[in-house]
Amino acid sequence: MKRKLLFIILLMVLITAVAAVFIAITKDSASDKEGAEEAKLKLVSTFYPVYLIGLNLFDNINEVEVKSLTDLDTGCLHDYQLTSQDMKNISEADILVINGGGMEAFLQDIKANYPDLTIIDASKDIELYQDNSHVWLDPDLYIRQIENVRDAIISYLDLNSSKATGSKKLDASKIKERLTENADAYIRRIEEIDLRLDEIKEKYLAAGKNSAKAVIFHDAFAYIAKRIGMPVAYSIPLDHDTSLSAEEIAAIIDDVNNDEISYLFTEEQYSDSVAKRIEAETSAKAYIIDSAVTGNGSKESYIEAMEKNIKVLESALFNQG
Numbered sequence: 001m002k003r004k005l006l007f008i009i010l011l012m013v014l015i016t017a018v019a020a021v022f023i024a025i026t027k028d029s030a031s032d033k034e035g036a037e038e039a040k041l042k043l044v045s046t047f048y049p050v051y052l053i054g055l056n057l058f059d060n061i062n063e064v065e066v067k068s069l070t071d072l073d074t075g076c077l078h079d080y081q082l083t084s085q086d087m088k089n090i091s092e093a094d095i096l097v098i099n100g101g102g103m104e105a106f107l108q109d110i111k112a113n114y115p116d117l118t119i120i121d122a123s124k125d126i127e128l129y130q131d132n133s134h135v136w137l138d139p140d141l142y143i144r145q146i147e148n149v150r151d152a153i154i155s156y157l158d159l160n161s162s163k164a165t166g167s168k169k170l171d172a173s174k175i176k177e178r179l180t181e182n183a184d185a186y187i188r189r190i191e192e193i194d195l196r197l198d199e200i201k202e203k204y205l206a207a208g209k210n211s212a213k214a215v216i217f218h219d220a221f222a223y224i225a226k227r228i229g230m231p232v233a234y235s236i237p238l239d240h241d242t243s244l245s246a247e248e249i250a251a252i253i254d255d256v257n258n259d260e261i262s263y264l265f266t267e268e269q270y271s272d273s274v275a276k277r278i279e280a281e282t283s284a285k286a287y288i289i290d291s292a293v294t295g296n297g298s299k300e301s302y303i304e305a306m307e308k309n310i311k312v313l314e315s316a317l318f319n320q321g
């Protein structure tokens with residue numbers, strides 16, 4: 001009897017000990033995970049094109065978390081109003097990457113609310129074409145944006161390696177090394193896109209097509225047009241909030257006929273109904289390009305959009321494809 005009781009007591013002690021060890025282990029790994037999240041450097045980009053820069057620069061760098069401030073289907077931020085969720089995302093950010101050039105009309109609000117936040121302007125020292133902030137659509141300028149972000153993050157890491165990253169326990173030199181490698185690899189791929197636009201430009205000029213004018217429906221395409229030497233007769237900015245009256249459309253149709261416009265370049269992210277109406281009543285043809293302002297969140301999005309655009313241009317200009 002005594003022996004049986006002793007056995008039961010021993011068994012209970014053993015069960016309690018095993019349970020205690022189990023709880024300690026799970027608790028520990030949970031707090032480790034939380035700690036790891038907490039220790040990450042948080043990089044927030046305002047919208048899709050600059051979010052893609054972050055994704056590519058920090059590919060496979062687990063110490064840095066890359067987020068988009070706005071939803072991936074937001075598109076350009078021309079009239080964007082910050083939401084309370086956006087402000088929360090900014091409050092948690094270590095670095096905010098903006099496109100710059102006036103794209104973020106809400107920038108002053110952010111600066112007023114978060115005076116100590118590190119803000120990286122991807123368009124720093126880039127001369128805007130026609131006061132137009134869609135610089136990423138010229139691959140050459142997109143490369144400069146990538147370099148601007150890379151250099152600014154390296155400066156940030158140098159400055160903060162003892163301060164912010166001290167508490168965050170980041171290995172700054174390791175991150176810098178991988179960041180530089182990632183930037184080089186991404187830039188090489190963008191250079192290939194740039195070369196293909198060069199080829200289109202050469203072929204376009206050689207074919208004497210450079211007198212054929214285009215009408216565009218969002219200023220973004222102006223950078224591609226400039227890149228290949230295509231004259232833009234005018235831009236009819238159509239965003240979500242702009243709609244044209246029947247009279248306005250009729251006037252555009254007259255202009256397109258009188259000015260012998262060949263191409264209408266509209267964009268995937270916006271309705272092409274106006275372009276289709278103009279196409280129906282003129283000899284101009286409508287084409288849809290992708291300005292890479294929305295996407296599925298893949299880091300390949302910019303390259304995929306530009307490859308698509310190259311095909312559209314080849315089909316429009318040389319009847320290929």
Ligand SMILES: [Zn+2]
Pocket residue numbers: 076077078134218219220
């Ligand atoms: Zn835009």
